Amino acid sequence: MSSATAIAPNYELIQQDGLETSLLEVSMGPHHPSTHGVFRMDVKLDGETVVDLQPVFGYLHRNHEKLAENMSYLASMPFTDRLDYFNSMTNNWAYALAAEKLVEIEVPERAEYLRVIMAELTRLVNHVSLVGFFINDLGALGTPLLYAFREREKILDLFEQASGARMMCNYFRFGGLRNDVPEGWLDRARDVVDRFPDFLDEYEKLLCENEIILSRTQGVGNLSRELAISAGITGPMLRASGVNYDIRKVDKYSIYDRFLFRVPYSDGNVGDCYDRFMVRMLEMRESIGILKQALGGIGDGPVLGNAPKVFKPKPAEVYGRVEAPKGELGFYLIADGTPKPYRYRVRPPSLINLTVLRDMCLGQKVADAVIILGSIDIVLGEVDR
Amino acid sequence: MSLDLIRDILIATVPLLVIFPTLFAFTTWLERKALARIQNRVGPNKVGVPLTRYGGRFSLFGLGQPLADGIKMLFKENIVPRDADRLFHLLAPILALIPAMLVLCFLPLEFPWTESLLPVQAFLLDGAVIFFFAITGLNTLAIFMAGWASRNKYSLLGGMRAIAQMISYEIPLVLSAVVVVMMVGSLNAAEIANAQADWNWFVFTPWGLAAFVIFFIASLAEINRSPFDLPEAESEIIAGYFTEYSGFKFALFFLGEYIAMFAISGLAVTLFLGGGAGPGVAALPWLSTVWFIAKIFALIAVMIWLRGTLPRLRVDQLMGFAWKFLLPLSILNIIVAGFAWHAQQQASGILKAIIWVACLLILYATAKGLDQLNRPNVRPREYKYAE
Amino acid sequence: MSHTVGHEPILGKFPGTNWDEKAGALVVPALQAKEIATWLRDNDAFLLDYCSNVTGVDYLECEVKEKVTKEDGTVETVTRTEPSRMDVVYHLYSMQKQTGPLVFKQRTKREQPEVESLTPVWRSCELQEREVFDLFGVNFKGHPDQRRILMWDEFEGHPMRKDYTEPFDYEWEPTPHDEILQKHQRGKVIV
C-alpha cells in the first residue's frame, strides 16, 4: 500500500558499453490526432521507447468554477453540459444531485426513472464511442468508430426528442427534469434498447477476438490495484484494475437500489488496456439490463417536483457524486445564502484518472502511450474545465 | 540505335505510364467507396463527370472525385518547412515514384499491340524477378529521404520505422518467391507465368499457398498498407514521413504508393496466380491482359478489406512477426517444397494427395506453434461480476 | 446513501482537531495534517484509502450576522467579523469498507497560505493539489511536483481567489457582444 503511493521512480537512461544515444523529445499535442482534444504530452523517447512523459494541461481551461460562482445555481446547469460533452446527462445529474442535497427537494418517481434511463443511455453512448476511439488509436481506419457512431446516433436521436439537443442536453432540473418526454418516446427507447445487444454481439465479434487487438492491448499500461486505489482512479478504469467499487452500488443514489445489475471487474492481475476495454464492453450489457428494467417499471406522473422558483439555499456544504461513465463525477457546493454558490467545485474523473498516465506509459512504446491515453478515456472539456 | 527500337520501347512502356496512373485514379475512388461501404457510409457520391457542381443528377457514383482531388492537389500551396532540406524534400516524392513505375516493366503484362514488336519488354530479362525486388527496395530510400528532409520528429520516426520495416519484410518476401523460382527453375517472369498455364497455378499447391500467404502479408508491409502502416501511423506519428508534404508532392507520394501496390500485386499474380492465365485466353489472347489486371484488382480489394477491418501492429510486434514468424515459416516452406516436389515426381494419385495434405499439416502446425511461441500469454480473459 | 464515518475517535486521538458542525467537516491544523491523514488511511477503524476530491476554498474577511439565543430565551442578532482564511478540503472515502465521505479540512491563513501536502498519503492529490496551488496559490509542503497546471507558467495571480480581478485582455477585439456585456457590467442588470 504505502509503496504504491510513492511517486513513480525517475527512469533514467542508463548508458552501457559507452554507446551513446540521445533522447528524442517529442511534444505530442496539443494538436495531435489522438490526444482526444487539446491535451499535450511531452514525451522523451529512446528510439521508440518512452523514457519520460509529462502531461500538460490547460489548453481548454475556461475556469468553469469561477464562472459558476458568478451566476445563479440554475444558470450553471447548461455549463455542466460542456464539461464532459459526451455525457451531458450524467453531468447534469451530478450537479442536480448536489444542489438537491442543499435544499432537500423531493424528486418525483417518474423523473427518477427517466434520470436513470438517461444516465444509462449516456453510459452506452460513452462506452461505445470510447471503444471506437480506442480502436482508432490502435490504428484501425475508423471502422469500429463509425459503427459505434451509427449506434450512438440512435441514442442521440432519443436525447434530441427528449431534450431538444443531441449533446448539450441541459435536461435535468433541481427537483426533476425540465420537461416530460414526448409521446411515444418510451416505445422508441425500448426499440433502441432491444436492438442494442445485436449490435454489441457484432461489435464483440469484430473486436474481442482479433489477434492484433489482443496482442496490442494485453500487458500494455499495467495499473496495479494498490496504485489505482491510491491514485483515486474511478469508474471502469478502477474496476479493470480489480476493485469492485461502483458508486451506483455504494451510494445507491436515486433509485439504483431497485434494479438488478452486476458490476463487472477484472481479477486485478494486470489491469492493462485490454481489461479496461473489456470492462467497458461488459458494462454496456449491464446498462442494457438496467434500461430494460427501468423502461419496464416507469409509471406516469409529474417530472418536476415543487422546486422553488428562485433557488436560494441556506448556508451549507454538500458533496454530491454520481457514477459517470468515466468515473466518479462529484460536485462540491458551498452555499452562503445568496442565489449564487459561494464555492462550486467539480471533481473531474478525467483529470484524476490522468494521474497515473506517466506511471503506465514509462517503458512502453510510443504507440502504446497513445492507446494508454485512449484507454483512460478523457474528455478535455472536463480535464481542463 | 535504330528508330524502330525507340518506337518499340515507346510502344511497350508508354501504355504502362498511361494505364496505371488511370487505374490509380480509379483505385482511389474504389478504395474510398469500398471503405465507406464497409463503414456504412456513402462515400464520394457528388462529383460527377465532368465535375458537375450540382452532382446529384450526373454524379455517376462520384467517379469524378479523383479528378477533382487531382486538381485540388495541383493548386494547393506547396509548403516546405523552413529548416527542411529543400533539395531532398523535393527529390523524395519523385524518387518514391520512379522505382514504383520502373518495376511495372517487369510484370509479364503483354498488351495486344506489342506482339509484333521487338522483344523490348523488361520481363523477358533473365533475372526479372530479382530486378523487381532490387528496384522495389529503392522505395525505402525515398521514404527515408522524405522523413529526414522534413526536419520533423514525427517524419523522422516514420522514416526510421519505414526503413526497419521494409528491410525486414523484404526477406520473407524474397524467400517466399524462391519457392516458385525453385519450381520453375527460372527467374524470368514470362517463363514463370507460362509455367502456370492450364490452371497449374502455384497457389493451388500447399507450398505455393503458404508462400502466397507469406508473400501477401509481407507485401502489405512492403507497401505500408494496413495493418502494417506504421510509417504513416496516423494515431501515433501524425502522417509519418509525409507529415510535411502538401499539394502536388503529397500527390506524388500517394501515386507512388498506389503504383507500388499495383506492382507488388502484379508480382503476386505472376508468381502465384497464373499471370494472365484464365478462361478464354486461348481464343482471345488480349484477354490475358484483362485477366491480369482483374487479378490485381482482386488482390487490391482484399487489401482494402483488410484496411477496413484491422488495427495496426506495434513496432516490436511488427519486427517480431517478420523475424520470428514469417522468416522461419518461409524457410521451412522452401524445405518442404523441395522435399515434396522430389517425392511427388515418382508418386501419383492418392500418394500425391497424401503428400500434399502432409505438407499442409506440417506448415499449419508450424505456423500455429510459432504463434504460440511468440505470444504465449495473449488470449481472451474471464471477468468477475459483483452483484 | 453513503455511510458516514464517525469522527469522535479522531477528535479523541488528536486534540488539535475540531469538528465543524455546520459544514460537517473535520478541521485539522496544517501542521498535523499528514500524520492524521496517514493514521486515517491505515487505521482499521477507518481505512480511508481513497481521497476523492481536493479543493480550496477562499474566505474573505466578512461580517456575519448571527442569531444568538441569550440565557433568558430572547433571540438577538449579533454582527461579528469573520477573519479571512483559506481552507483546503479533502473528501475521503473508504473503498474497502465502502464508507464515506469524511470531509477533511486543512485550515490556514489567507495571505501566503501553506499547508501540508497529502500526495505522499494519497496519490490522487497530486494533480488536484497542483490545481489548488495554481488557482488559489496555496503552497503545499512536500508536494513532489508543484507547478502550475491549468494556467500557463508565466501567469500571474490566482484566479479562483475571491479578490482576483481580470487583467486587460490583449486579445480583445470588438464584437456586438461587447455592447451586451457592457450593459451587464454597467450594473443595469442586477443579478
Next chain:
Amino acid sequence: MSLLGGGIFKGMAVTLRNFVGSYFYKDRLTTNDYSWRPSDKLPQRAGEYPKEEGEQLRDTTTVTNYSRNFPMLLHDGSEPMDTIRCVACQICERECPPQCIYIEKSTEKKENAGGKPQFFPATFDIDVSVCMSCQICVEVCPFDAIVMNSQFELSTPDRFGGLLLRRDDLLKSNGYYHKIHPEEATARDKRIAEEKAAKEAKKKAAAEAAKKMAEEKAKAEAEANEGTPDMEENTE
C-alpha cells in the same frame, strides 16, 4: 485450439456483412442526404437562409420537431409588432447564462397580443455567436414570449454584425412555431388557455365575491392585479 488468425477472419466477416448490408438495409446505412443546396447568392445576414418560413423543414432528416437551436420571439397575428407577446420585462436577459440577450424597454406602452397596453422591447438583440441554446430564457419567461427556433442555417460572411439577431429577425408567428414544434406548441397553447381560463374564473369568482361586499372597490383591485401579475412572483 483456435484457428490461426481466426479472430481476424471473424472481424473480416463482420466488415463484409456490413459492406453488403449497406446496400440493402436502411439500418446499416444511416447517412442522410443533406439535400438543401446553397443558392448563388450568399446571405448577407444570419437568418436569410431559408427564404420562406419553415422551408428547411421539408428536409425532415436534418431537423426534427424536437430540436432547438436559437431563441425566437413569438407574436400571435399577422402584424408582428402589434401582437408581440414580449413585454420587455428583462427576466431572460438577467437569467441568460452567457449573457447574450440585450433588451431595451420602450418608453411608451402599446397594445399587444393580450389586448392591453404594455411595454414592448424597443431593442431585442441576441448575439447568436455567444448564445449556447440552453433554453433557459424560454423557461424563465412568464409570458411565453420567447421559444426556441430550430433554424440552423445561420452562416454569414459578416462575422460580427451578421451574427447579431435583431428584434425583427427574431419575431416569428405562432403559426411558424406550430409548424416547427407541433407537440410543444400545442401543449403550450393549451396551458396558456387553461391559465387564462383559470385566471378568468378566478377573476369572476373574485368579482362575484367582491360584488357582495362592495362593487366599485373590488373592480379597481382586480384591475391592479392584472397589470403585472407574474412579474412580482419571479422578480424577487
Next chain:
Amino acid sequence: MSEQIAFWMLSAIAVLGALVAVRKRNLIHGVFALMIFFAALSGLFLLLLAEFIAAVQILVYIGAVGILLLFAIMLTERVTGDDGRRMTSRGWFWGLVVAAAVFVILLLPAIQELPPPEAAQAIDPSVKELGHKLMNPYVVTLEVLALLLTAALIGAVTAAQGVRIPKEEDSSE
C-alpha cells in the same frame, strides 16, 4: 553507338557521384551521392549484359549497404553533418598515392589480358549458370561466407542489445 553514349553517361555519373560523396560536407547528402554512384555502376554492369550482377548491385549496395550507412548516421549525434569541420584531411597526399596505386594495379591485368571480343560474347552469364557454379564448384566458399555473415549478424545483435532501459521490476509478479 547507343551503347557508347550510355557508357560515357553512366561513367560520368559514377565519377561525379563518387566525387560528391567524398567532398560533400553533409553526411546524408554524401550517402545519397554514393548511392547514385552505385546505381551508375549497376547500369555499367547491365551494359556488360551481366544483369544478375547489376540487380545484386542494386539490391546489396543500395538496398542494404546504403541504408545501413544511413542508419549509422542517424544514430550519431549530428544527423545533419553541417558542423563546418575541415573536410580535407592532412594525409591527402598519401591518400592520392594509394588511390593511384590501386588504380594502376587494377588496370594492369585489364590491359594485358584483354580477351578477344568474340570470346566475351560467348560467355553468356545466365542466372542458371551462375547458380550451378555457386552450388557446385564454389559451394564451400559460399557456405563459409554464409557462416561469416551469420557470425556478423549475431555479433550485431549482441552489440545492439547493450543499450537498454532498466525497467522497474514488473508488476506481473
